[in-house]
Amino acid sequence: MATVWLHFRGEFDRRQQEQIVTGFAAAGVATVPFKDAADGAGIVFFDGQCRDICDFIRATSHRGRERVIAISAVQPQNSWQLLKAGASDVLTWDDQGNNIEEVADRFARWQEVDDLLESSLITDNLVGKSHIWKNTLRQVIEVARFTDASVLVTGESGTGKELVARLVHTLDSRERKRDLIVVDATTIVEGLCGSEFFGHERGAFTGASSARDGAFALADGGTLFLDEIGELPLELQAQLLRVVQERCYKRVGGNSWQKTRFRLVCATNRNLLEEVKKGRFRHDLYYRIAGWECRLPPLRERIEDIIPLARHFIALFDRNVKPPQLDRGVEEYLVGRQYPGNVRDLKLLINRIMYRHVGKGAITIGHIPEDERPPLGTGTSDWCDESFERAIHNAFLFGVGLKEIGRVAEDTAVNIAVTTEEGNLQRAAKRLGVTDRALQLRRAARHNELLQVGQDRTLPTMPFCQ
Numbered sequence: 001m002a003t004v005w006l007h008f009r010g011e012f013d014r015r016q017q018e019q020i021v022t023g024f025a026a027a028g029v030a031t032v033p034f035k036d037a038a039d040g041a042g043i044v045f046f047d048g049q050c051r052d053i054c055d056f057i058r059a060t061s062h063r064g065r066e067r068v069i070a071i072s073a074v075q076p077q078n079s080w081q082l083l084k085a086g087a088s089d090v091l092t093w094d095d096q097g098n099n100i101e102e103v104a105d106r107f108a109r110w111q112e113v114d115d116l117l118e119s120s121l122i123t124d125n126l127v128g129k130s131h132i133w134k135n136t137l138r139q140v141i142e143v144a145r146f147t148d149a150s151v152l153v154t155g156e157s158g159t160g161k162e163l164v165a166r167l168v169h170t171l172d173s174r175e176r177k178r179d180l181i182v183v184d185a186t187t188i189v190e191g192l193c194g195s196e197f198f199g200h201e202r203g204a205f206t207g208a209s210s211a212r213d214g215a216f217a218l219a220d221g222g223t224l225f226l227d228e229i230g231e232l233p234l235e236l237q238a239q240l241l242r243v244v245q246e247r248c249y250k251r252v253g254g255n256s257w258q259k260t261r262f263r264l265v266c267a268t269n270r271n272l273l274e275e276v277k278k279g280r281f282r283h284d285l286y287y288r289i290a291g292w293e294c295r296l297p298p299l300r301e302r303i304e305d306i307i308p309l310a311r312h313f314i315a316l317f318d319r320n321v322k323p324p325q326l327d328r329g330v331e332e333y334l335v336g337r338q339y340p341g342n343v344r345d346l347k348l349l350i351n352r353i354m355y356r357h358v359g360k361g362a363i364t365i366g367h368i369p370e371d372e373r374p375p376l377g378t379g380t381s382d383w384c385d386e387s388f389e390r391a392i393h394n395a396f397l398f399g400v401g402l403k404e405i406g407r408v409a410e411d412t413a414v415n416i417a418v419t420t421e422e423g424n425l426q427r428a429a430k431r432l433g434v435t436d437r438a439l440q441l442r443r444a445a446r447h448n449e450l451l452q453v454g455q456d457r458t459l460p461t462m463p464f465c466q
């Protein structure tokens with residue numbers, strides 16, 4: 001039974017509230033008050049007038065309660081704003097309680113999606129705990145499990161497109177589902193591509209000594225995964241149109257139409273709509289393969305996932321031993337590093353680190369291969385890069401002296417720390433290596449100074465930084 005939180009905002013008397021709770025219980029949905037729910041999906045009932053409802057939904061959906069259905073007593077004015085604020089849907093309450101069942105069905109589906117998300121099928125294979133990753137997976141699970149839509153998986157190289165394609169196949173709920181057939185468009189040999197996809201009859205061309213099935217026949221009853229579809233030559237794209245649309249084809253050298261039933265999953269690291277605009281990808285094929293498009297985020301958009309992924313790869317490295325711990329310095333290094341090749345890059349790095357690791361002790365910075373170590377400057381201030389030095393040169397050009405440079409550099413550091421910590425002065429002080437009180441006094445003194453000279457109240461950043 002799905003459990004969701006309920007919240008009422010506006011004029012709802014006790015009797016109405018009880019009626020709604022009972023209605024949901026009868027439809028198989030248990031409800032708890034919003035204040036008692038740590039996370040998960042929920043419903044907010046509002047009277048249609050409530051002005052702060054968007055703020056409530058925004059705050060709620062940012063606190064891990066991602067799926068919120070807003071139900072209004074009267075037709076709401078601000079449905080689109082509610083969706084933008086994070087509501088999954090906005091409904092108008094039907095006095096007879098007729099939409100309870102429909103809402104209950106949605107929650108039942110979401111519950112199943114969430115159960116799968118937390119199952120070992122996912123947690124052991126598609127690692128990540130960031131919101132963006134979990135939301136992406138939720139969409140994949142829902143479309144794979146509850147629809148037969150063709151799925152287009154996009155994302156930079158190494159973001160996990162093939163893993164996701166395999167997941168779509170695994171979750172496909174067709175009875176008597178057959179195999180996953182993978183065709184990588186970059187490996188198709190020109191001239192033989194027709195046979196690769198459609199198969200051929202005996203004697204269809206020189207060397208065709210016997211008839212052979214192609215990918216469309218092999219995928220019958222299963223899933224066809226076309227990897228790197230953005231690399232398919234235009235001519236072949238034209239040939240694929242009919243079979244993708246109508247699921248029937250002719251073998252090379254054959255005359256009769258063959259039927260096939262497969263689920264199609266395609267992947268590419270190209271932006272196919274851009275390719276369509278440039279005339280390199282057929283728009284009619286694009287609309288046939290992109291029943292549902294799923295964009296996988298690059299690793300830089302989900303930094304919280306770096307350490308869980310690193311631990312996952314350490315555990316995979318040798319399944320027979322207890323995985324060693326990661327020293328704090330290594331964790332900081334891993335989080336601060338850039339990963340142009342995304343998760344594949346991280347996996348490779350962890351394997352290289354593990355080749356150097358001996359025994360049961362923690363993994364320390366000494367295990368990081370030399371060519372992976374961060375470059376160090378010649379002086380003690382390794383953080384000073386060219387742009388900082390350029391700023392100082394600019395300062396001299398403006399005739400700015402040491403005292404002003406020091407003052408502006410400090411203001412800049414304070415501003416950046418406060419912004420990075422989203423206005424939390426305690427955390428900003430910690431980042432700056434000063435006490436809370438010192439930071440407060442410093443800010444107050446600077447504000448007073450600025451007010452005296454009639455400047456804006458915000459602290460200026462380095463004016464000579466171009």
Ligand SMILES: Nc1ncnc2c1ncn2[C@@H]1O[C@H](COP(=O)(O)OP(=O)(O)OP(=O)(O)O)[C@@H](O)[C@H]1O
Binds near residue numbers: 126157
């Ligand atoms: N979320 C993840 N959890 C665990 N392993 C992952 C995850 N994402 C990617 N990987 C691993 O990273 C490597 C690259 O993943 P995959 O081949 O699926 O990426 P891709 O996007 O298809 O790359 P390409 O576009 O270069 O073909 C694989 O070894 C895969 O197992």
